[in-house]
Amino acid sequence: MRLGRAVVVAVGLLGCGGAELDSVEALDSVGQEIVGGVEARPNSHPWIVSLQMGESHFCGGSLVRIGAREESNIVITAAHCVADGLPDTVVAGAHDLTRPTSSQVRVRVKRAVSHPNYDPETTMNDIAVLQLQTPIKFGASMAGGCGQSPQMRPNLTPQLASGFAIGPVCLPAAGEQVPDNTMATSAGWGLTREGGYDTSDILMQVGVPTVNSKQLAQMYAPQGISIDPKAMLGAGYAQGGKDSCQGDSGGPLVIKGARGYTLQGITSFGIGCARPGLPGVYARVSNYIPWINQQIKTYGQ
Template identity: 60%
Template sequence: MRFVLGVVVAVGLLGCGGSEVEGVDAVESLDQEIVGGVEARPGSHPWIVSLQQHGSHFCGASLIRTGTREESDIVVTAAHCVYDGTSGLTASAGAHDLSRPGAGVQTVQGQTTRYHPAYNPDTTMNDIAVVKLARPIKFTATVQPIALPSADETVPDNASATVAGWGLTREGGAETSSILMQVFVPIIGSRELAAAYRPQGIDIDPYAMLGAGYKQGGKDACQGDSGGPLFVRGADNKPVLQGIVSFGVGCARPGLPGVYARVSSYIPWINSQIRILSNTKT
């Protein structure tokens, strides 16, 4: 989902990538576009999770490590994805084509959802949540957790970020993608992000929000990608979860980059939820 001028509008990370496509992550065929995106290479986003209700995808999430075990029962998503309840929620890890789940896909029932206590659905402040699963997801060659940033870690402006998901391939589209898509977008500075959204009557909080996209638009997340991961490679070249798909005005519009929950601002809260909820924290 995506919030537009205080109204909930479905949006999300669609995995849009253009000329910046890195062959290690994208398949060779570029005929499937998601607002400027390409099909992700199967297995290249082993941490991404499809949140589903009664078998239908509605949001993305990210599998995170909870302890030393090679398994986890916690995924991180957007608060607006679970704010209205999650009856029948399941989490599927290891998927690529949702219409043809392979043998390596692990689908687990959701047990408990916790959104940030200061989440505000009108302003989208603190748009982050965790889902405790009924049983752990096992780490395999195609299912792995993504690293979390350090508390209050900052991301340099213009750093290359990647977002992925099964959302719509264009604004106003009728169907989400069954294939996992990705897009490469640069990080936008907080002042530039605030200036872009000020005419829309939307306040940007640099502590809670992170922007990514192009001034000319054309590459963005869209409906169905909410809650999914935006990652930036760290000094060791390993992906780090820096953002969670939160909101925007439309999809891939010029001058209106995507807005993400800034994960580094919520590390203490995430860790507290792991301590309280997880059975795999040792």
């Protein structure tokens, strides 16, 4: 059975993630995982947002930069997250969704634009852009940059890292290929176990290695699922145990690069969560850079 990873108001899709990553700083595990993950260090994923209906989380997304502006009204998410309607709001700068802080921002969504070739039957081209009604301002420490995280500045403690609370993720170059077995980080407020009922109030993260495309295709072929290596990126462990899950859909899969953390994948689908031999599947962002740039040009303000 194909399972998208969004949670639609009470029922949804979550991505389930892999091993604990060293790339984005994390707290010790508190037993509340994005499957097999750990609690993220506050402010260490400044680009991540929660898509909400009412005040209920159901998917994730990522803020991206609009030119040189120090604010953005553009969020990248999964097309299946908006297939049934427009989210009410996105929440940026959050860690514990039940305990808003002064750095948390809630903005209404104006428009959702899914990729014109998105196919819900095959989950091909599972990417969408949200236009927010008003831009979200970045923290002062983000000036001119992207993908910045407190771990890149080890002299900053989490308590002093408030300037990182909100900021854009870097985008990859068009057609950029990620080497196999590269460690990546998936994050979200999704389910912490397959078959669970409640998403996590706390932002969780998990480290997972990227998977060879031919091997990914072989793993999913018995499930009747076709993998397009240009459009899809696999990440996870052969033995399972770490993954994204329902409610993590649309959220970021990032890899540390020269400029900062780069959005290489968008949590898309999987069979169950963290099952052996079935790694999570992510929309490959580098395949969509021209389309993303066109949406930013059209809807960025």
